[in-house]
Amino acid sequence: MEGHVLCEFSVQTSRLEMQVVAMHDEYLLTLHRILSKKTSQKPQDALLYSAFLEYADVGITFMDTNAVIKVVNPAFEKMTGYRAEELVDTVTAGSLRVPEILERQIQELLPQITKKDLEGEEIILVYLAEKGILKRENTLLRKDGTHLSVLSTVTEVYDDNGDCIGYLNFTFDITDLKQAQLRLDLANQRLKLATQAGKVGIWEYDILTDLYTWDEEVYKIHGVPPGTIVTHGYFLSLIHPEDRHYMNVDPENVCIGDFDVEPIRILGPDGKLRYVKCSGRRIFNETTGLTDVIGVVTDVTKNFLSQLALTESEKRYRFLVNNLKGVIFQTDLQGNWTFLNQYWTEITGFEVDKALGVYCLEFVHPEDRERNLAYILDLFGQKKEYCRHEVRYLHIDGGYRWIEAFAKLTFDEEGQPIGTIGTLYDISDRKKMQQIVADSEKRFKAIFNSTFQFMTLTDINGNLLEMNQAVLEGRGIVKEEALGKPFWEASPPEKHITPQHVLKEYFQEAAKGQAIRREIELLDRDYQPMVIDFSIKPLKDDSGKVHSLLTEGRVITEQKRAQAALLESEQRFREISEKVDEIFWIRSGDNQKFLYINPAFERITGHTCQSLYDDPLSFTSLVVEEDFPALIKLITAEQECEFPFRIQKEDGEIRWLMAHVFIVRDDKGIIQRRIGVTNDITPQKEKELLLTRSLEKEKELNMFKSHFVSHVSHEFRTPLAIVQSSIELLQHYLFNTKDIQLNPQYVPKIQHHFSLIENKIIFFTDLLTDLLTLQQIEIGKITFHPQPVDTVVFIIDLIHGFFNDRPDGRSVELRIEGVPRLVWMDEKLLTRVLINLLSNAFKFSKDNPLLRLIFQQDRLKIDITDNGIGIPAEDIPRLFSTFFRAGNVGSITGTGLGLQISKNLVEMHGGHIYVSSQQNKGTTMTIELPITLE
Numbered sequence: 001m002e003g004h005v006l007c008e009f010s011v012q013t014s015r016l017e018m019q020v021v022a023m024h025d026e027y028l029l030t031l032h033r034i035l036s037k038k039t040s041q042k043p044q045d046a047l048l049y050s051a052f053l054e055y056a057d058v059g060i061t062f063m064d065t066n067a068v069i070k071v072v073n074p075a076f077e078k079m080t081g082y083r084a085e086e087l088v089d090t091v092t093a094g095s096l097r098v099p100e101i102l103e104r105q106i107q108e109l110l111p112q113i114t115k116k117d118l119e120g121e122e123i124i125l126v127y128l129a130e131k132g133i134l135k136r137e138n139t140l141l142r143k144d145g146t147h148l149s150v151l152s153t154v155t156e157v158y159d160d161n162g163d164c165i166g167y168l169n170f171t172f173d174i175t176d177l178k179q180a181q182l183r184l185d186l187a188n189q190r191l192k193l194a195t196q197a198g199k200v201g202i203w204e205y206d207i208l209t210d211l212y213t214w215d216e217e218v219y220k221i222h223g224v225p226p227g228t229i230v231t232h233g234y235f236l237s238l239i240h241p242e243d244r245h246y247m248n249v250d251p252e253n254v255c256i257g258d259f260d261v262e263p264i265r266i267l268g269p270d271g272k273l274r275y276v277k278c279s280g281r282r283i284f285n286e287t288t289g290l291t292d293v294i295g296v297v298t299d300v301t302k303n304f305l306s307q308l309a310l311t312e313s314e315k316r317y318r319f320l321v322n323n324l325k326g327v328i329f330q331t332d333l334q335g336n337w338t339f340l341n342q343y344w345t346e347i348t349g350f351e352v353d354k355a356l357g358v359y360c361l362e363f364v365h366p367e368d369r370e371r372n373l374a375y376i377l378d379l380f381g382q383k384k385e386y387c388r389h390e391v392r393y394l395h396i397d398g399g400y401r402w403i404e405a406f407a408k409l410t411f412d413e414e415g416q417p418i419g420t421i422g423t424l425y426d427i428s429d430r431k432k433m434q435q436i437v438a439d440s441e442k443r444f445k446a447i448f449n450s451t452f453q454f455m456t457l458t459d460i461n462g463n464l465l466e467m468n469q470a471v472l473e474g475r476g477i478v479k480e481e482a483l484g485k486p487f488w489e490a491s492p493p494e495k496h497i498t499p500q501h502v503l504k505e506y507f508q509e510a511a512k513g514q515a516i517r518r519e520i521e522l523l524d525r526d527y528q529p530m531v532i533d534f535s536i537k538p539l540k541d542d543s544g545k546v547h548s549l550l551t552e553g554r555v556i557t558e559q560k561r562a563q564a565a566l567l568e569s570e571q572r573f574r575e576i577s578e579k580v581d582e583i584f585w586i587r588s589g590d591n592q593k594f595l596y597i598n599p600a601f602e603r604i605t606g607h608t609c610q611s612l613y614d615d616p617l618s619f620t621s622l623v624v625e626e627d628f629p630a631l632i633k634l635i636t637a638e639q640e641c642e643f644p645f646r647i648q649k650e651d652g653e654i655r656w657l658m659a660h661v662f663i664v665r666d667d668k669g670i671i672q673r674r675i676g677v678t679n680d681i682t683p684q685k686e687k688e689l690l691l692t693r694s695l696e697k698e699k700e701l702n703m704f705k706s707h708f709v710s711h712v713s714h715e716f717r718t719p720l721a722i723v724q725s726s727i728e729l730l731q732h733y734l735f736n737t738k739d740i741q742l743n744p745q746y747v748p749k750i751q752h753h754f755s756l757i758e759n760k761i762i763f764f765t766d767l768l769t770d771l772l773t774l775q776q777i778e779i780g781k782i783t784f785h786p787q788p789v790d791t792v793v794f795i796i797d798l799i800h801g802f803f804n805d806r807p808d809g810r811s812v813e814l815r816i817e818g819v820p821r822l823v824w825m826d827e828k829l830l831t832r833v834l835i836n837l838l839s840n841a842f843k844f845s846k847d848n849p850l851l852r853l854i855f856q857q858d859r860l861k862i863d864i865t866d867n868g869i870g871i872p873a874e875d876i877p878r879l880f881s882t883f884f885r886a887g888n889v890g891s892i893t894g895t896g897l898g899l900q901i902s903k904n905l906v907e908m909h910g911g912h913i914y915v916s917s918q919q920n921k922g923t924t925m926t927i928e929l930p931i932t933l934e
Helices: 002-008 014-023 025-041 043-055 074-080 099-112 122-131 175-197 216-222 232-238 241-247 301-323 343-348 366-380 428-450 469-475 500-511 557-577 600-605 609-614 618-622 625-635 682-735 747-778 791-802 827-843 873-878 898-908
Strands: 059-063 069-072 133-141 147-158 164-173 200-206 211-214 257-260 264-267 273-285 289-299 327-332 337-340 386-394 400-411 417-426 454-458 464-467 516-523 529-540 546-555 583-588 594-597 641-648 654-665 671-680 787-790 813-817 822-825 850-855 859-866 912-918 922-930
Touching: 059 074, 074 147, 074 164, 099 122, 099 133, 122 133, 122 147, 147 175, 200 216, 211 216, 216 273, 216 289, 232 241, 241 264, 273 301, 327 343, 343 386, 343 400, 343 417, 366 386, 366 400, 366 417, 400 428, 454 469, 500 516, 500 529, 500 546, 529 557, 583 600, 594 609, 600 609, 609 618, 625 641, 654 682, 787 791, 791 813, 791 822, 791 827, 791 850, 822 827, 822 922, 827 859, 827 898, 827 922, 898 912
Parallel strands: 813 850
Antiparallel strands: 059 069, 059 164, 133 147, 147 164, 200 211, 200 289, 257 273, 264 273, 273 289, 327 337, 327 417, 386 400, 400 417, 454 464, 454 546, 516 529, 529 546, 583 594, 583 671, 641 654, 654 671, 787 822, 850 859, 859 922, 912 922
């Protein structure tokens, strides 16, 4: 070693040699001895040593026995940042160390020396004296305050006598080495973590020894106990026979370089089948060929099986997409369709190819687009993870379909949204069904709340869930207070005649699935007793389990009273039927046997009741032959009816009978009973004959009255006309000639009396006209000639012709509502009606009457309204009677026939006339006429 160091020693090789020496304590000691010896013997070696100190990259310092620095080379100056003169004979080596690190390292040396009572750098000097060398990593404290990682090796320096004359310190900058080591450690840690986290096993196969070296993970992956010796043959035995060719390592049949095989199947000793993925590198030697194989292995069982499942899933997905009864879609971020399966055409009728690339909202019903857009914007803005809503999609036939839409965002590898994916399901049938259910629910609620029966819904424990209005009103219960309580505690105990515990027992029986029906007694809201037909019906789910109870209660208090009364009535019936004059009988519905007949049969016919029980047709011998068909109808009647017929008694007397038959049917409509009441109507028939004769006489009298009225009308009109013309002549001669001079004070009185006479003449003329008209109506001589009339023109002409030039300046206000149409009417007759009603409006008011024409779909309404004296309420029912006038008309003239005539003329049109009036506020007369006459 010494010869080697001296022989190879040179300035150029010093760096490498010193690094080697720094790692080996004996090299340093040898070098020290050689250098010390050579420099003492040969001057040229001393020059070479000086050159080494000058140019070496290694920091070298020489310290005396007190550790004071005596010599430093340039490399050490560079390391510390100090110049030699700042260090030599000034500081110790320890002063160039980081204090806290130096103190810790000194304390670590203390246990390794014999003297324990030392401190500071004394410990280092004693350690060197005992051990000869100190090598360790250190941290220099540079002049600028920074730290430098170094490898420091200190040895003693001896003179020729073997005495220690100082210390030589070799300092290597290991900053790069430390960083490389750190990176290597980190890389190893990462590799270890990666193999553990990734469950990757590392293996090596030595061709020469035929042995595998496996780490713990490889053993675990193959299911082989750790430590098992694995040869290539053993390894191949673990591989499925069909996969063994993948792991062929025959040197003559393999290629140089890396390999990566398909997943192979491993059947380990534990019996589990695994899929593993192997990859690695084959290592060759130029002379011996393939020598080694190294690689990694991972358990891909889950991934491989997942991939197989994914492949199958993909097949199923494709099948599902193409056969799913719903639309699967994709859109881009602009909302344009990018994918639609074929069911799109099934739902909308639009072809898929023509829909792709089109904005999705183009197919949404216009009324739903704004709402649908809000959902899309929320989804694109990532305010929601998904959206699900119901929307109407247009159909190619012009209609629409109700669709349940579901959509969520899709993202690229960087997590950025790229569009949406979702489904569309046709729920039109469901929406129809929901509407049907909603309507049914409304109907149920309406029935539930409007039925007069008590109805409640409880859980299986009898706690109230719902109750209808009849319960609340009948029992005086507050709904909010009762809900949740047991049925039997919903009202206080004092309102229960049937004990509460009995009701509780009923509910317990019903909860077991038993339908309950009982009669119970309670007190109503007014504390009056009532009998209730009470039932509890268990409601069951599809599995037959009772989930709730429906109670119904029908108040049968009156029915119970009626039953009691019926029993009493039945007794009274028998008592009465035995005594009444009418024949009362009951026959069966099938065989026509008499079940009951009262004794009146014997009194009227002279035959016994027993004869009918024995032979139901025996009474037919009494019926007059001409009335026998009516009797047959009576016997076989299917509906309620009545027939008169005659019987001839044994003494020859003819009696008229009226039989009234009632039919009693069961729930299926089958006749169960025929009940009859037969009256002896012989006296009525006699009265009818008398009445017929009286009617004939009355007709004669009416004809006479008609002739009389016509005659009187004619006879009265002639003298009235003469009186009228005479009055006019008198007025002319008295007031319009100069020959007669009247006293001015008598003129007003004369004119007043003339006016009275003229008014009475007008009154008598109107009265005669109304009487004649009424008589013609009664005897049917008024002709009725309807035709389509422009009502608006007709009314305007009537107003202009009769009411425009009134002395008081008033006129009729006309208002038209609705769309005018032609109305079938007799203008002449309706003119008479309207003149009469408008004249009354002017007569009994001081304002302008209002006439409203109201055109409706199939009727015309004519309202004539005034703000006059009105009609007393008690007079309105008799307003259309003959000669009737309201009690508040005072001295206002009238015949009392106008409204009756108007009513008759309106009814000839198939219409009606009504009156609405308040005294001192006004009156509205309303005429309703059909638009067309049927």
